[in-house]
Amino acid sequence: MMVTFRWIEMFLFFVLMLQFGGVHSGDLPLSFTVRDGDKVTLPCENLINNHHNCDTTVWLFTDSRGTPAVELVILGQIKEKAKSDRLSVTAECSLVIKKVTAEDVGRYTCRQFRGNPGRQQGPDAVVYLSVVSMTEHQKADEVTLNCSVWTYERCKHKVKWIHISEALDRDYSNLKTSESSCSATVTFLNDAYTHISTYDFKCSVV
Incomplete structure (x- = not known):
């Protein structure tokens, strides 16, 4: 969904x-x-x-x-x-x-x-x-968050996800991240064992 x-x-x-x-x-x-x-x-x-x-x-x-x-x-x-x-x-x-x-x-x-x-x-x-847009896609217990910036000309922004107060510059055992031009994605398991919530994430656009 x-x-x-x-x-x-x-x-x-x-x-x-x-x-x-x-x-x-x-x-x-x-x-x-x-x-x-x-x-x-x-x-x-x-x-x-x-x-x-x-x-x-x-x-x-x-x-x-x-x-x-x-x-x-x-x-x-x-x-x-x-x-x-x-x-x-x-x-x-x-x-x-x-x-x-x-x-x-x-x-x-x-x-x-x-x-x-x-x-x-x-x-x-x-x-x-x-314009910055953010979406969530959930499949079973796996959640994927996407943050994108749409621009008129070539995008000059840098987009990344921040978990609590730490920038997600690499993959972790329970998190996978990817970044491209003006877009960033993070995927994680949202279950009782990982204790990760969508409320823990912020999208940084600079």
């Missing part, structure tokens, strides 16, 4: 990170890493002064598969129907996403327009969103 592993405690270091690669040299696009199911607020850092209800703001979304950009917000109004119940815009024109999923991983662009017809004002403000 595969279920979302909601109850384990997770450490997220550098929840708000800065990465290079902006539209202009010296720009620093923001990058957020959040857990699936959480809410995230993506700031618009090129906001025009004296706007009215974000009527100068457009938010675009490009997923990690490289499909064409989707207009989420046009002149302050939510346009993406598939996500409309999870999207909102703050008074500062930040984009709020509720109940984040892996499908939300991608590149978000805040763009400003003014005039009729609208002309873009200033450079784009880019925000990257990554």
